[in-house]
Every structure is written in structure tokens, then in C-alpha cells.
Amino acid sequence: MQTLSLGALCGLALILAVPPAQAETIRITIDKLVFSPVEISAAVGDVIEWQNNDVMAHTATAKGDFDVVIPPKKTATLTVGKAGTFDYYCRFHPNMKARLQVRQ
Amino acid sequence: MYARLTSALAFACLISGAALAADTKVTDPQIAHIAYTAGVIDIEAAKQALKISKDKEVISFANDMLRDHEAVNQQALDLVKKLKVTPEDNDTSRALTKAATEEREELAKLSGADFDKAYVANEVAYHKQVNGALETLLIPSAKNAELKDLLETGLKLFQGHQQHAEHVAAMMK
Ligand SMILES: [Cu+2]
Numbered sequence: 001m002q003t004l005s006l007g008a009l010c011g012l013a014l015i016l017a018v019p020p021a022q023a024e025t026i027r028i029t030i031d032k033l034v035f036s037p038v039e040i041s042a043a044v045g046d047v048i049e050w051q052n053n054d055v056m057a058h059t060a061t062a063k064g065d066f067d068v069v070i071p072p073k074k075t076a077t078l079t080v081g082k083a084g085t086f087d088y089y090c091r092f093h094p095n096m097k098a099r100l101q102v103r104q
Numbered sequence: 105m106y107a108r109l110t111s112a113l114a115f116a117c118l119i120s121g122a123a124l125a126a127d128t129k130v131t132d133p134q135i136a137h138i139a140y141t142a143g144v145i146d147i148e149a150a151k152q153a154l155k156i157s158k159d160k161e162v163i164s165f166a167n168d169m170l171r172d173h174e175a176v177n178q179q180a181l182d183l184v185k186k187l188k189v190t191p192e193d194n195d196t197s198r199a200l201t202k203a204a205t206e207e208r209e210e211l212a213k214l215s216g217a218d219f220d221k222a223y224v225a226n227e228v229a230y231h232k233q234v235n236g237a238l239e240t241l242l243i244p245s246a247k248n249a250e251l252k253d254l255l256e257t258g259l260k261l262f263q264g265h266q267q268h269a270e271h272v273a274a275m276m277k
Contacts (some may be wrong), residue, residue: 033260055175056261072175092168094271098206 025049025077030058030070033090036099042080043103051075058096062088082083128201130196130245136184137191138242139198139258142234143173143180145204146265150232153223162220165272169227169265176261183254217276224273231266235259 023045029036030052043049052058052070060068060078066084070076083102090096110179130138148167153166199221207226238259246252 032257033264055179056172090264092172092268093261094259094267095264 023047027051030054033093033096035096039099039101041101041103044080046080047077048080048100049077050074057086057092059086059088059091061091120165125129129193130241131192131258132247132251133189134194134254135242135246136251137193137197139255140177140191141200143177143196144202146151146230147173149185149223149227152211156215156219157223159220161272162177164267168268170194172265176258180254183212184271185252189251203266221276224269224276227269227274231269233260235262236268238262251259
């Protein structure tokens with residue numbers, strides 16, 4: 001019994017010792033007015049980085065949630081703040097569409 | 105309104121006329137010239153809007169057009185230089201420029217909300233027409249792969265601008 005509870009205690013300590021999942025950087029490329037990958041999954045705390053290879057500026061915009069301007073030949077980032085499904089688009093070229101899925 | 109319709113119509117006729125005349129092939133140097141001219145026309149239209157309009161949305165839209173088309177036309181110039189192609193003036197380019205000049209003269213008579221509405225409506229119509237020309241004539245006729253590729257990107261850009269212009273038009277109602 002004592003050994004068992006000690007074992008349980010050790011187990012608990014082990015669980016507590018596991019660090020929280022490392023925040024990841026997820027990269028999305030924009031090339032010829034296309035987001036790639038078009039659909040991406042991330043966790044709260046992750047960083048999304050858009051790399052714009054085009055000669056014109058784009059945005060990653062989800063109304064009411066985020067609006068990131070990505071200048072030509074530059075990158076821009078967003079730290080994901082909340083869970084949910086975000087359909088985003090480019091304000092300058094609304095035919096550019098993509099989706100960001102965020103888990104807790 | 106009438107002038108706007110006629111210039112859009114002139115463009116439509118011109119493009120379909122050119123497409124129908126299967127014997128009159130459009131060459132790469134001519135295609136490059138037409139695509140470049142289409143960009144210049146929208147730049148001129150944007151500059152006019154920036155001079156006349158007081159509307160925040162319209163000004164911001166015009167600035168977007170100016171920035172994008174200048175960037176893409178620069179890309180086009182770099183490409184023709186690399187390919188050693190000299191853009192060649194042609195009837196389609198000339199007709200486009202003529203129709204656009206007439207359109208600007210009509211728009212110059214307007215001010216305030218009348219100008220804003222007419223400018224944005226023309227932007228929708230103009231981008232739609234250029235998209236048609238790119239899809240049915242310019243892209244299929246282009247021989248050089250890099251030129252074709254640039255035109256395909258141009259098509260996506262013009263489609264994006266058309267939707268953007270439609271949003272602006274819807275907001276003004
Ligand atoms: Cu864009």
C-alpha cells in the first residue's frame with residue numbers, strides 16, 4: 001500500500017515535471033497570391049509566420065480577430081491568442097482565402 | 105453612365121473581336137505591351153481618384169491599385185528585359201488607351217459622391233474586362249512560359265482587385 005502510494009506520488013511528480021508544450025512557429029508562404037498551406041492547425045500560444053514572396057503587399061485578415069499586413073518580400077507574425085476556426089483572407093485581394101484552426 | 109458603358113463595351117468588342125479574328129495572332133511582344141498598358145491605365149485612373157476623391161475608402165482603394173500595378177508593371181519590365189523582348193504597340197493597346205482616356209475625361213466632370221461611385225463602378229467593370237481578355241486571349245496566346253506565368257499571376261491580381269472594388273462599391277450604397 002505504501003509502495004503503491006509512493007508509486008502514485010512519483011507518477012504525479014513525473015506528470016508535473018513534463019514542461020508545457022513548446023510554442024511552435026508555423027510558417028505559411030504566400031506565392032503568386034496563394035496562401036500555402038491553405039489550411040493550418042495550431043495551438044494557443046503558437047506563432048504564425050507568413051512569408052510573402054510576391055512583389056505586392058498582402059494581409060491575413062479575420063474580421064474582429066486579427067489583421068496582419070505582410071509587406072512584399074517580407075514576413076509578418078501573429079501569436080495565436082484563442083482557440084477556434086478562423087477563416088481569413090487578404091483585404092487587398094479578397095480572392096485570397098485560407099483557414100487557421102486553433103486548439104487549446 | 106453612358107460614357108462608362110460605352111468604354112466598357114468598346115473594350116468588350118475589341119477583345120472579343122480580337123479573339124474572333126483567329127488569323128490575327130497576338131505575339132508575345134504585343135501581349136507584353138497590352139498587359140503593361142492595362143496596368144498603366146489603372147494607375148492613371150488611381151491618380152485621378154487621388155486628386156479628386158475625398159472619401160477615405162476610395163482613397164485607400166486607389167492607393168492599393170497604384171501600389172499593386174506599379175509593382176507588377178515593374179516585374180513585367182524586368183521580365184521583358186530578361187527575355188530580351190521589346191513590347192510592341194498594337195491596335196488593342198491603342199484602343200484600350202483611347203477608351204481609358206475618354207473615360208477619364210468623363211470622370212473629370214464629376215466630383216464628390218458622384219465621382220466616387222463612377223470611379224469605383226468603372227474599376228469593377230474595367231477589371232472584369234481585363235480578366236476576360238487575360239483568360240480568353242492573352243494567356244492562351246502567350247508562347248513564353250515565364251510571360252504566361254506572369255499573366256496568370258496578373259489574372260489572380262485583377263480578380264482580387266475586382267472583388268475589392270465590389271466590396272468598396274457595396275459599402276458606398
Ligand atoms: Cu493580397
